[in-house]
Amino acid sequence: MGLTLSDRNACMLQSEIRNMSIECRRVGGINLAQGVCDTPVPEAVLQGAAEAIGQGINSYTHYAGLLELREALALKQKKFSSLTFDPECEIIVSAGATGALYCAFQALLNSGDEVIVFEPFYGYHISTLQAAEAVPVYLPLNLPDWSFSAHDLERTVTSRTKAIIVNTPANPSGKVFSSDELEIIASFAERFDLFVFTDEIYEHFVYGDCVHRSFASLPGMRERTITVSGSSKTFSVTGWRIGYLFCDARWAQAIGYFNDLVYVCAPAPLQAGVATGLRELGDDYYHNLAVEYQAKRDRFCEALSLAGLHPSIPDGAYYVLADVSRIPGLTGKERAMHILQKTGLASVPGGAFYHDKRGEKMVRFCFAKEDAVLDEAIRRLQLLD
Numbered sequence: 001m002g003l004t005l006s007d008r009n010a011c012m013l014q015s016e017i018r019n020m021s022i023e024c025r026r027v028g029g030i031n032l033a034q035g036v037c038d039t040p041v042p043e044a045v046l047q048g049a050a051e052a053i054g055q056g057i058n059s060y061t062h063y064a065g066l067l068e069l070r071e072a073l074a075l076k077q078k079k080f081s082s083l084t085f086d087p088e089c090e091i092i093v094s095a096g097a098t099g100a101l102y103c104a105f106q107a108l109l110n111s112g113d114e115v116i117v118f119e120p121f122y123g124y125h126i127s128t129l130q131a132a133e134a135v136p137v138y139l140p141l142n143l144p145d146w147s148f149s150a151h152d153l154e155r156t157v158t159s160r161t162k163a164i165i166v167n168t169p170a171n172p173s174g175k176v177f178s179s180d181e182l183e184i185i186a187s188f189a190e191r192f193d194l195f196v197f198t199d200e201i202y203e204h205f206v207y208g209d210c211v212h213r214s215f216a217s218l219p220g221m222r223e224r225t226i227t228v229s230g231s232s233k234t235f236s237v238t239g240w241r242i243g244y245l246f247c248d249a250r251w252a253q254a255i256g257y258f259n260d261l262v263y264v265c266a267p268a269p270l271q272a273g274v275a276t277g278l279r280e281l282g283d284d285y286y287h288n289l290a291v292e293y294q295a296k297r298d299r300f301c302e303a304l305s306l307a308g309l310h311p312s313i314p315d316g317a318y319y320v321l322a323d324v325s326r327i328p329g330l331t332g333k334e335r336a337m338h339i340l341q342k343t344g345l346a347s348v349p350g351g352a353f354y355h356d357k358r359g360e361k362m363v364r365f366c367f368a369k370e371d372a373v374l375d376e377a378i379r380r381l382q383l384l385d
Ligand code: GLN
Pocket: 017, 018, 033, 034, 035, 036, 124, 171
């Protein structure tokens, strides 16, 4: 046998998001690669966590999370999606949305199960599927508006198809799936009896006239949908790792057991901080968040256009894919490195979001930055000749 890595390593590479963050640090640049929001954490969230530490909420919680957090989450989901979930048996708090998705895949997917993934995709969805030995089947979204048809969906189905992933608002495209599109997916999921894993972590980052609709609220979808989200983006606490999922009681216990085995529980006082934030922050907080980020989107996309890096204007989330074909280089990576060298701005090569060559002319920028940082980034974009 000998001292060797497991075969599983064949599909495990360091993510380009991390690679570019390292390259960025090397040159002391501005990191527009990793989706870290450096906008302030709401005071209620910080205080809630600090008080919890002081009050001794420092031990393990229930594997599904603090009941006070699950209760706050049930109210949130009722308010934003009109869906009722029982905090006792239909909500699991995990180590970030990624942890929640990992546990859901482990509990519900078998080795060799095929899972349909829209492309461009978020790479962690793919690696988390692969960790469950499931097989991603790619469904390309068509530019310029990231569209797809019912026919496209049907072409991806085989006898091994078990599920589909819907990430709305989407990373990296910024697509917000319309009601019509969600209905197409719903009737498809029903017809082929599929699970639907949704990643809705950018639910509050929606711009213009677009509206986020939680997939489980479509008629008949609640039972087959695992709704994943988290606090990282909404409360700017990416390092706290507080994610969660909502699903029918039929699935929640098995998912919760995996959560226990892998993480035991999410950090206790930070769960309490998020619960306080959910209870205390009103509609104006969520409204202002979208307004503030829309202004960042508009300013940054305009600067990209001026620099000749044509942006695909996102309707949601806080990333923008830009067409960087005018930048020297053969691959997205070479182009991202050229941009980093000339401007000190780190981005993620488009190849990280595609399984084939279609991402080579794109890079992804994150615009979740404080205004002064964004201003500097905008200034530096104009350094590109
Ligand atoms: N979701 C964020 C992104 O897309 C951060 C991911 C990460 O660091 N793993 O950049």
